[in-house]
Amino acid sequence: MKCEEIKPHLMAYLDGEIEQEKKGEIEKHLSECESCRKEYQSFVKLKEVTNKMRFADLSDELWAGYWKRIYRRIERGTGWILLSIGAIILLSFGVYQFFKEFLLDPYVSLIVKVGVSIFALGAIILLVSIIRERLFLFKTERYGEVEK
Amino acid sequence: MDQDQQLIVQLKKGKMKAFQKLVEKYKKPAFFIALGLVGNRDDAYDLSQEAFIRVYANMRKLNPKLKFFSWFYTILSNLCKNHLRKMAVRKNYIKSSMANTEMKHLKQRALSPDVLVEKNEIALRLWEEIKKLPFEFKEIILLKHFQGFSYKEISEMLNIPMGSVMSRLYYARKKLKDNLKDVFN
Numbered sequence: 281m282k283c284e285e286i287k288p289h290l291m292a293y294l295d296g297e298i299e300q301e302k303k304g305e306i307e308k309h310l311s312e313c314e315s316c317r318k319e320y321q322s323f324v325k326l327k328e329v330t331n332k333m334r335f336a337d338l339s340d341e342l343w344a345g346y347w348k349r350i351y352r353r354i355e356r357g358t359g360w361i362l363l364s365i366g367a368i369i370l371l372s373f374g375v376y377q378f379f380k381e382f383l384l385d386p387y388v389s390l391i392v393k394v395g396v397s398i399f400a401l402g403a404i405i406l407l408v409s410i411i412r413e414r415l416f417l418f419k420t421e422r423y424g425e426v427e428k
Numbered sequence: 429m430d431q432d433q434q435l436i437v438q439l440k441k442g443k444m445k446a447f448q449k450l451v452e453k454y455k456k457p458a459f460f461i462a463l464g465l466v467g468n469r470d471d472a473y474d475l476s477q478e479a480f481i482r483v484y485a486n487m488r489k490l491n492p493k494l495k496f497f498s499w500f501y502t503i504l505s506n507l508c509k510n511h512l513r514k515m516a517v518r519k520n521y522i523k524s525s526m527a528n529t530e531m532k533h534l535k536q537r538a539l540s541p542d543v544l545v546e547k548n549e550i551a552l553r554l555w556e557e558i559k560k561l562p563f564e565f566k567e568i569i570l571l572k573h574f575q576g577f578s579y580k581e582i583s584e585m586l587n588i589p590m591g592s593v594m595s596r597l598y599y600a601r602k603k604l605k606d607n608l609k610d611v612f613n
């Protein structure tokens with residue numbers, strides 16, 4: 281085996297993941313090839329150093345509060361969605377009632393009717409857009425590649 | 429069915445208790461992987477929680493036959509990748525607008541000396557160098573060294589063949605080793 285082919289297998293050898301039949305081959309190469317042996321030794325050293333590095337743990341309070349915080353965030357998200365849906369239903373009903381009388385009223389001039397209608401339409405579009413943003417915030421992007 | 433599979437079946441039926449069990453089981457690896465990837469405890473706490481929330485929001489897509497953690501890892505690493513990208517943009521923006529106090533604040537965040545247990549010189553240097561690695565190298569070093577996943581588990585999490593796990597690990601370690609040359613000699 282050439283050095284270049286051996287190199288990735290040095291990792292498996294180092295991490296104890298080498299297949300039995302490859303093991304002898306690697307050991308033979310290491311005993312014969314000085315440059316690979318040197319490289320392997322420096323990997324051993326790197327591994328020793330990295331194994332000593334440890335991340336500090338969080339406090340018990342933070343771990344204890346971990347689930348609670350997730351639960352609260354989910355609960356709020358759901359609360360928001362329900363609140364918004366309810367608001368839309370009530371609002372649409374109110375708008376519908378209002379327009380039924382307002383637009384049929386012969387004493388209001390046409391220009392005011394048009395103005396108010398456009399204004400209301402704008403308000404509804406804004407509201408719907410905010411709600412949609414909320415909903416999509418909840419389930420975003422990239423799940424295509426997650427489904428393997 | 430193993431425990432995770434049972435929990436996923438329960439979760440898909442809307443059982444909050446099952447979701448809680450999954451969170452309790454995987455919160456630590458989730459947090460520490462995020463910490464290694466983004467290098468800041470507050471952000472790691474938030475991002476790992478965000479990943480769990482996305483699992484909940486997308487539970488319909490969960491397949492009990494697939495390994496939960498490798499699915500979860502994909503979500504988590506994407507969140508971390510996006511976070512790093514956003515931070516880099518912000519850094520550039522601040523650099524160009526010369527807001528010094530903001531810059532100092534960002535630097536402090538990046539250093540975050542409270543991340544490591546031992547604060548000896550070699551450990552700090554190693555951590556600095558790991559943070560500088562390209563994302564793909566950094567993640568494989570973290571998964572192997574700090575989480576102790578097997579090659580097979582890593583190949584499932586990163587969705588790459590075993591051969592690629594070995595060669596990527598080789599190049600990642602080689603780069604790290606070369607950057608630390610002065611420490612080793």
Ligand SMILES: [Zn+2]
Nearest residue numbers: 283313315316
């Ligand atoms: Zn050789």
